[in-house]
Amino acid sequence: MFAATQPVAKTLEPCGTPDHEDCGLRLTLDRLGEKWTVMVIAELSTGPRRYREIERALSGVTQRMLTLTLRRLERDGLVDRHVEPTNPPSVTYSLTTHGLGFSAITAGLVEWSREHKDVILASREAYDGRGKG
Amino acid sequence: MFAATQPVAKTLEPCGTPDHEDCGLRLTLDRLGEKWTVMVIAELSTGPRRYREIERALSGVTQRMLTLTLRRLERDGLVDRHVEPTNPPSVTYSLTTHGLGFSAITAGLVEWSREHKDVILASREAYDGRGKG
């Protein structure tokens, strides 16, 4: 009960310096900031999926964006792409070991978001409700 | 050693559905995706700071972006803004209890990023190095 008024999360400090680029945080945030990344990771976190399966799971995604997202995740070594040379071809995506660790991080994010959704929304309403007395 | 080939992070699945907007993940990701959010949180994670102190700590930030970032964090209830009506005025920012929890989440992100920076960079180089034999 004493920590609330006096924050003590030293872990974060080294990345607030001018040298923050060097700590690699931007690499992660750039990926995370993209619209479909977490949902793709989420879909793959329960097992390998084919392109079409991911597309169907992510309501609203365009082929362009799905492919872009998958390519970037593959480039960063988070996702593995396997092509079965049938006709028509069958392409399967899965998380790498590296990607699996990433999915654990995002899982914490998802959980926190779900738990604090209402707090955030309420806070916004209160904030926006100012302007008169 | 058995988990690497068969991912099992069920926690993520509910947010990959078409109803993903409802889980509040987007609220968190929108904030996180912004360029200066994590660095502001990082700076405040070790204690309250005045506007000018944050500005100096975040090399390269403009007043416009710093103010924008702080306002959005305040609106979401993550940061508290305290004005001391001196002349000239003194404004102090600090993490709320809510924000402190958020900083814990981002701390995990920072740590993971630092540990995997090299893996990501190497993976990119390997990926980009394709095109010939």
Next chain:
DNA sequence: CCGTATCCCAAGTGATACTG
């Protein structure tokens, strides 16, 4: 000291059409 107001550009994204 602590902001706000404008302008402007680049990047992320969506829509749509086409292909091996």
Next chain:
DNA sequence: CAGTATCACTTGGGATACGG
């Protein structure tokens, strides 16, 4: 099935100048 190509739009963010 699994993409690629093109275009057009919207938003984030930097530069700069001004104000209480």
